[in-house]
Amino acid sequence: MGGTMDRTKQQRRGNTRQRIQDVALELFAEQGYEKTSLREIAEHLDVTKAALYYHFKTKEEILVSVYDDLTQPILDLIEWGRQQPHTLETKQEIIRRYSEILSGATKLFRFMQENQATVRELRIGETFKERMQGLREIVVDPDADLVAQVRSVSALFTLHAGMFLLQDLDGDQESKRKAVLEVATDLITQAHGGGGDE
Amino acid sequence: MGGTMDRTKQQRRGNTRQRIQDVALELFAEQGYEKTSLREIAEHLDVTKAALYYHFKTKEEILVSVYDDLTQPILDLIEWGRQQPHTLETKQEIIRRYSEILSGATKLFRFMQENQATVRELRIGETFKERMQGLREIVVDPDADLVAQVRSVSALFTLHAGMFLLQDLDGDQESKRKAVLEVATDLITQAHGGGGDE
Amino acid sequence: MGGTMDRTKQQRRGNTRQRIQDVALELFAEQGYEKTSLREIAEHLDVTKAALYYHFKTKEEILVSVYDDLTQPILDLIEWGRQQPHTLETKQEIIRRYSEILSGATKLFRFMQENQATVRELRIGETFKERMQGLREIVVDPDADLVAQVRSVSALFTLHAGMFLLQDLDGDQESKRKAVLEVATDLITQAHGGGGDE
Amino acid sequence: MGGTMDRTKQQRRGNTRQRIQDVALELFAEQGYEKTSLREIAEHLDVTKAALYYHFKTKEEILVSVYDDLTQPILDLIEWGRQQPHTLETKQEIIRRYSEILSGATKLFRFMQENQATVRELRIGETFKERMQGLREIVVDPDADLVAQVRSVSALFTLHAGMFLLQDLDGDQESKRKAVLEVATDLITQAHGGGGDE
């Protein structure tokens, strides 16, 4: 009986859940959450829609599961950051590590970036906002002047955006990431120094 | 007769098209494009769905019309920018003017920002990309080093993002805009100066 | 003021009704009745849908008016036929005249032929059926054997079908009509003679 | 369990697809393709519209599937005819067999006959035209004179039309079919003999 199962089916055994997550993320990132139907995901995997429901309770839960798996490092980073003194060095290190995290799950973060309107209405929306808030609290000094605060936020955001907006620029992926990181680090450094004009 | 028509209906006459655009933008920005149905728009206006189709050929066309009306200033800005020498002053002026344009149509740009995945598949997607490209060409020096280029792009992007990401920060709208503008101007200035590490 | 009216508008004066009929028949014949919308007709004429309603009460009435105008000759033919003795000569003459009538309003008859399902549900459906019945009564001898009756009906039908089904055959329109007429005449003649096998 | 399901639902299991085809053909033939809505079909079957879409991708595909199932015999006939010498006997046999095929799927062919305008725009339109062309090529001698060719085409067409146009005539279905077949056979025979006047 097992012998009649061909290689493809055999490989599939036991990791369908993972495969669903992979395909889903791929499609969500490419086409957006709403434009990606469960039918489409199922077809890509050569299973039925009902199979998806064996592994996940809803469409949203597929996304949530991917999100949870891939953003754990951010939680860890925040955890770590909270226990450090809020020195410039800490902030720079946060920026550095965050840059690495982002490039470790490009697809997900691209998805989050491009589907904000959708994500806002989903469970992960709130969660993500909280995490960003968590990062901010470490990186932004609430007593600094407005310009300094903006600079800090801009540092975080430059990292985020960098991944997608630089696609048209020349240069290999890694050196672009380095450049982005440098700009972000500069921003955070300037913000720490003083911020405004003086 | 005519007198039997109540105020509400009368006011409506002749500006339904405009009202559709307003409500649509409002809802698109709030809930996203896909999540906003024509039924919903129609209900907000107290007309039937079919009335929308008298004024616009498709759902997409409603968006396009809003987009065209509201982004004309960007076209003008690009036009202007192209005729200037690419000096630092020009770039700073571009940044300044772009900041003003953005804050003149917050809803639309928030929509564009938060619905990138959707927008990418629509007609306006390509258009918008082209315009951004147009701005970049003026502001980014292709011969500068990578870091300088990133800084320039980051300037543009900081403007974009600034409008939404700063909502949780203290301060009134206008002073926040000023702060964002300052950071962006700094970025463009540094980029022009040299860019990198020296 | 009349002087500002250009040639096109001027020509239009007073014959809009006729132009509606022409365009409508053209489109009905080409695309079918249901697939042709009033919007389409109006656009072809460069007027609004509402203008059509000034001239005709309903979509169906446009068709009815065309039908009535163009099938009057059939009524006349039936009238004439009823007053003749049901001799072979009469039948042959009916066939001959009917052939002429058909080729005088090809579009309408093509329409009738190709939209039977639709036409059946319209007012003209019943009317047309009656007229065909009228022709039959003259041409088909109810006392003849079944085969003879079929031959007679086939004669009529061959005329009908001939117009459309022969489009792929070689030869000019007129000589094809002659050929069809000859076959139909033969059929009616054989039917009259005896019909069956003997 | 299982016992709680009433007879009706139980019967339904596993043959819904077939039932859709049956009901659809019935309604298409009766009211025409466009006038028959999916809602109507669904209601006749006591299922939802969405159920139809589980079994067929589009409305058109329902028709196509019926068409394909029911016109396979024509393909076989053409196949057979092509391998025979184009003698009179072959032609007569084609006519005979075609007559049988037609009376084996009356509803479909009535539908095709009465919805030509619609069918022309559908996928089956082209297909059907090709098949008719296939039959013609066997039955019509391209070197014969025009009248002979018309006679041949008329033979085919008389068969087609015979099924519907004779409904008002007396006589049972089968003897009418025989009569029609005889007339068609005569036509094909005369066409083969010479055709014209001599």
Next chain:
DNA sequence: TATGAATGAGCCTTCATTCAT
């Protein structure tokens, strides 16, 4: 560990028609 069959809600769109001007 999946599938086959179906549902209910909703979507975008089109249509014939109306009516005040």
Next chain:
DNA sequence: TATGAATGAAGGCTCATTCAT
């Protein structure tokens, strides 16, 4: 002799979800 604006009904289709097997 027309138009501008709108309506109500319906149509085809897609989607996330369910459930018995």
